[in-house]
Amino acid sequence: MLKTRLILLLALCVLCLQCNGANGDLPAKKPENAVVAKYGYEIVKSLPHDSNAFTQGLILVDGKLLESTGQEGHSSLRSVELETGKILKKVDVPSPYFAEGIAVLNGKVYQLTWQHQLGFIYDAQTFKRIGEFKYHGEGWGITTDGKSLIMSDGSNGLRFLDPSNFGVTKTINVLDGQTPVAQLNELEYIKGEIYANVWHADRIAVIDPENGHVKAWLELTGLMPPDAVNNEEAVLNGIAYDQASDRLFVTGKLWPLLFEIKVKR
Numbered sequence: 667m668l669k670t671r672l673i674l675l676l677a678l679c680v681l682c683l684q685c686n687g688a689n690g691d692l693p694a695k696k697p698e699n700a701v702v703a704k705y706g707y708e709i710v711k712s713l714p715h716d717s718n719a720f721t722q723g724l725i726l727v728d729g730k731l732l733e734s735t736g737q738e739g740h741s742s743l744r745s746v747e748l749e750t751g752k753i754l755k756k757v758d759v760p761s762p763y764f765a766e767g768i769a770v771l772n773g774k775v776y777q778l779t780w781q782h783q784l785g786f787i788y789d790a791q792t793f794k795r796i797g798e799f800k801y802h803g804e805g806w807g808i809t810t811d812g813k814s815l816i817m818s819d820g821s822n823g824l825r826f827l828d829p830s831n832f833g834v835t836k837t838i839n840v841l842d843g844q845t846p847v848a849q850l851n852e853l854e855y856i857k858g859e860i861y862a863n864v865w866h867a868d869r870i871a872v873i874d875p876e877n878g879h880v881k882a883w884l885e886l887t888g889l890m891p892p893d894a895v896n897n898e899e900a901v902l903n904g905i906a907y908d909q910a911s912d913r914l915f916v917t918g919k920l921w922p923l924l925f926e927i928k929v930k931r
């Protein structure tokens with residue numbers, strides 16, 4: 667009897683090992699349309715923001731906000747006091763240019779323009795214009811991983827540019843599962859991930875810079891009450907990360923407020 671039980675037990679063990687051999691040796695394949703994570707938010711602080719600023723680029727450098735504003739005839743590069751929204755320094759971008767995103771790398775501000783395939787380079791301290799650069803297609807958002815400039819152009823592609831010659835070194839296609847995420851707008855590189863506004867969406871894509879996969883959506887619905895803005899183009903656009911204090915700020919075009927938020931994962 668004991669012998670029979672032992673044989674049965676042995677047979678069961680062999681079966682289990684075979685099962686593991688078939689399914690356990692390889693990592694489980696991720697479904698192609700796996701639902702990505704959704705992150706929530708908590709408002710840490712609400713701060714004043716110029717409700718005439720058509721925000722197209724937002725970054726935080728040395729505790730000060732740098733902001734690029736768009737629209738022809740109203741475009742600018744400005745330095746803004748974080749706590750008060752007071753404009754500390756501003757240079758206008760003349761017509762016909764429509765300014766877009768900005769990034770700071772090695773003491774220089776790089777500013778895109780929407781449809782002129784031309785970017786401007788400024789000294790980050792003085793805002794003196796010290797150069798220009800060209801690119802194909804439209805310019806929407808721009809950020810940096812500390813080596814490359816990374817730009818969006820309204821499609822689901824993000825281009826990595828070599829800042830020494832503005833050549834494209836890599837392009838990633840941003841996908842939510844298998845679905846392209848087009849109209850990527852203002853960008854921010856945060857701790858190895860790219861955060862991207864999507865034009866007219868109340869959420870931010872958190873993107874893997876290696877392969878373009880959307881790792882999560884930061885859902886920001888309700889951040890700015892709809893009745894607080896009176897323009898259908900007054901949409902969420904503007905992400906700034908302060909590396910020194912690990913703080914995250916977001917705003918929108920023509921929004922009267924800028925929010926420090928905490929991401930709830």
Ligand SMILES: [Ca+2]
Pocket residue numbers: 723724725809852853854904905906
């Ligand atoms: Ca940004």
